[in-house]
Amino acid sequence: MSWSRRSLLAAGGSLAAASATGIAEARVLPKDMVPLIGPGYRAVDPDEKGMWQQMERVEEEVSGSNLLIKDPQLTSYLGDLIGHVGGPAAKDMRIYLARIPEFNAIMFPTGFAVVFSGLLLRMRNEAQLAGVVAHESAHFLRKHQLRQWRDMRRKTDIFSFVAIGAGLAGGVAGVYAGDLVQLGQLGTILSLLKYNRTIEAEADAMGVRLLAEAGYDPMAMSETWEQLIGELDLSAKYRRKRRDRSFTLFETHPSPDSRMADLKISAAEVRQPGKTYDAFRDRYLNALGSIRPTLLDDQVKLNDPGASQYVVETLAKDGWNGLLRFYEGEVWRLRNSSKLGDETRAAQGYAAAVAYPDAPPDAWRWHGIMLLKSGKRLEAHAAFARYLQLAPNAPDAALVRQMMNG
C-alpha cells in the first residue's frame, strides 16, 4: 500500500478541521483543582531540581533588573496580596513588579511571579488584581511548568521512536515514510499546544477557587477578561483591523472569549449566594499611590489610541477625575489626526481635566497651549500661571514664562 502526499495532506487537513470546529475543549471544574504542593515545598525529582537550579539564576537576574519598580509600599502590598490568595504555598511566593506597559503576568516554577505594570494600570480594584495573582499562584500550586516539561519530554520521546520505527518499517517494506512522519510531527506539536491550553484552563479554574476562598468576588476574573476583550476590539477597530482570532488549535492559551465564558460559569459555582463582596477599590488606589500617572503615561505613549481610550474609559467607570480626563486628552493629542478632529477633542479633555481639583500640572499647561492656539490669550495666561504655581520647578518653566510675556 502506498500513500500519496496529497491524500495524506487532505486527511490531515480534515482531521485538523474536525477537531477545531467539532469538539470544544471541556471546562475544568474548580472543585477538581486541589493544590499539588503544600507550604515550604522544595524540588523533589532530578528534573525538577535541575529546573529549580536554573530558576534560581533567573530570579537573581529578575530581582536585580533595572526594569523593576521598587516602591516599598507597593511591593509590600503585592507581597501581602499573593500571601493572601496564594493558597497553601502563599507564604513561599514572591512578586516582582516590572515597568512594562503590557497586560501580562508570569509565574516561574520556583514560585516567583513577575507582574507587568500594564496589568496594574488596567485593574479597577483589588479584587481584579487578586484574580490575576490567584491565576498565577495556581500555576505554582499545580506544578504546571514541571508537568508541561514532562509532557513535552514524553511526547518528543514517543515521537522520536515512532519516527525511527516508521523509517525502519518503511525501509523494510521499501516505502517512503517521510510524509507519515511529518504528520506525526504536526500531531505532536498540536498535542503540546493542547496541553498548554489545558494548563491555562486549570489555572483559571483554580484561580476562581482561590479568589473565592480568600473572600473576593470570584466574578472579578471574568470582568478582567471582559475588559481585555473590549480593549483588543477597540484597539483593532482603530487600526481598521479585526481582533486577532487565530485558529484555536495553534494557540498556547484558550481564546479570551472562551476563557471569559468558562470563568463566569466557574465563578457562579463557587460564589456564595446572598453574600456581598467588597472589591477594595480604595485600598487598591491607595497602594498604587503616586505611580498611577506613570502607568497612564506609559500606556498613552504606546501609540495604540484604541487600547488607551478603552483603558481610560474603563477606569472612568468608577468615576472621572482630573488625571483620567488629562490622559483622555493626551490620547487624542498624540494620535493627532486632523481629519478626526483630534486637536479639538484633546482641548476638550484638558479643559475637562482642569475642572477637577486633582488635575495634574501638565493638564494646566496643555490647557493653556490649546487656549493660546485658539486665540484666547488672557485665559491661556491664567492657565499658564496656574501651571507655574503647581510646578514652579518644571523643566520648561522659563519657556512658559516667556510664552506669557511674549
Add this chain to the structure above:
Amino acid sequence: MRRVALALLVSVALSGCVQTRQYADVEFTPPQGDYKLLVMRPDVEVGSVTTGGLVEPRADWTETARTKVMAALRAQQAERGGNVLIMEKRNSLPGVDPEAVAELERLHYAVGSSIALHKYSGAYLPTKRGKGLDWTLGEDAVALGRKTGYDYALFLHAEDSFASTGRVALQVLGIAGCFVGFCAPNIGGAGQFAYASLVDLRTGEVVWFNVLQAGSQVAGIKMGDIRTDAGAAQMVDRLLDRMKPGRNVQRRAQAQ
C-alpha cells in the same frame, strides 16, 4: 555488509569533532608572568539529552562540574604563573558591591552576545574588518580594575550534556536501520559548548575571545566530560591554553 560498516566508520569518525575559534585584539599579548586575573563567577550548566533531543538540566551534575571546572582553572592558571581569584559568588570580592559585579556581568553578556553575532554567527560588520577584536566594556571595567588592582577579568560559560539511555537506544536503532535502507547514523544531540572572554581591566577592552565546541554526531559517544577532574582540565585546556597573540604583535614578531 563490509561496505556499510566502512561507510559508518567513516561517518562516525568525521562526525565527532572538537573545534575552537579565537579572536584577539590586534595588540593582544597573552598574559605572562606575574599578572593578576579575576575570574568572574563561572556559568556552568550540565544536562541530560532526552530521547526526543531536549536538554534536561541536572542540578547535581552542574554542581559537580562547576567545582571541577573551578579547580581545573586554578591549576591551569597556577602553571602560567598568574595570580588568580575565582569569584564563586557575586559578593566574593571584598569591598566591591555585588550589584556592581552584577552590572558588569550583564554588560558583558550584551557585549559577548554582540561578539557572538558579528564574529561567529556570520553577521560580519564591515566597520570591524581587519581590526581583530574591537569591543570594550568601557569605564565600568576600568573602575573595577582600579578599585581591586586586577589586570584582567575572565568571563567563562560552559555547557555539557550527555545522551540518556533512551537517546542511545534511538541511536542504535538509527544505525541498525542502515542495514534495511533507512539510515540515521547521526542522531547526536549531546556535547560541550563553552566560551571564554578576557577583558583587560586597565583599558576596559575585550582583548581575547574563544569559543569551544566539542560534540559527537553519534549519541552515546562522548568528546569530554566536565563532571570529572580529567574532563574539566581538558575543557579548560582546550579553551584557554592556546592563546594566540594579536595580529600586529604576530607581525612584529615575524619581522624580527
